[in-house]
Amino acid sequence: MSKDYKCPGCQNVVDRGATVCGNPECRKDLAFCSHCREVATYVLVDKGTGRLGRDKYRCARCERVGVKCVTWVAGGYCNGLARTGDRWNRALCSACNERLGEVGRTVVGWTLIGALGGLIKPRR
Numbered sequence: 001m002s003k004d005y006k007c008p009g010c011q012n013v014v015d016r017g018a019t020v021c022g023n024p025e026c027r028k029d030l031a032f033c034s035h036c037r038e039v040a041t042y043v044l045v046d047k048g049t050g051r052l053g054r055d056k057y058r059c060a061r062c063e064r065v066g067v068k069c070v071t072w073v074a075g076g077y078c079n080g081l082a083r084t085g086d087r088w089n090r091a092l093c094s095a096c097n098e099r100l101g102e103v104g105r106t107v108v109g110w111t112l113i114g115a116l117g118g119l120i121k122p123r124r
């Protein structure tokens, strides 16, 4: 199932995982919103404070607030805005959640879960 995603700024087709629009005259920051499941521009609404604070962003399409997916923050191939909500949703965008679901209980999955656990819940 393929779907074309368009940059909200210039209406060019963009990659589902693009973090920035490829059009040199646009170059908007893009994210994949877990709420409306669209590639969207976003604005910072709340600066995270403290070591574990996460910046909150508002999707320009559906105006719901999300946080950057942990995979993205960690430098992985992801441009998802995760829903704020329970801890699991908060950590990963819908795409990464699905990917983890597919991967199942593999080593990769557990490594990522371990990394997330360390990030969210400081070990004492």
Ligand SMILES: [Zn+2]
Residues within 6 Å of the ligand: 007, 008, 009, 010, 011, 012, 021, 022, 023, 026, 027, 028
């Ligand atoms: Zn664009």
Ligand SMILES: [Zn+2]
Residues within 6 Å of the ligand: 033, 034, 035, 036, 037, 038, 040, 059, 060, 061, 062, 063, 064
């Ligand atoms: Zn949205």
Ligand SMILES: [Zn+2]
Residues within 6 Å of the ligand: 069, 070, 071, 072, 078, 079, 080, 092, 093, 094, 095, 096, 097
């Ligand atoms: Zn993600």
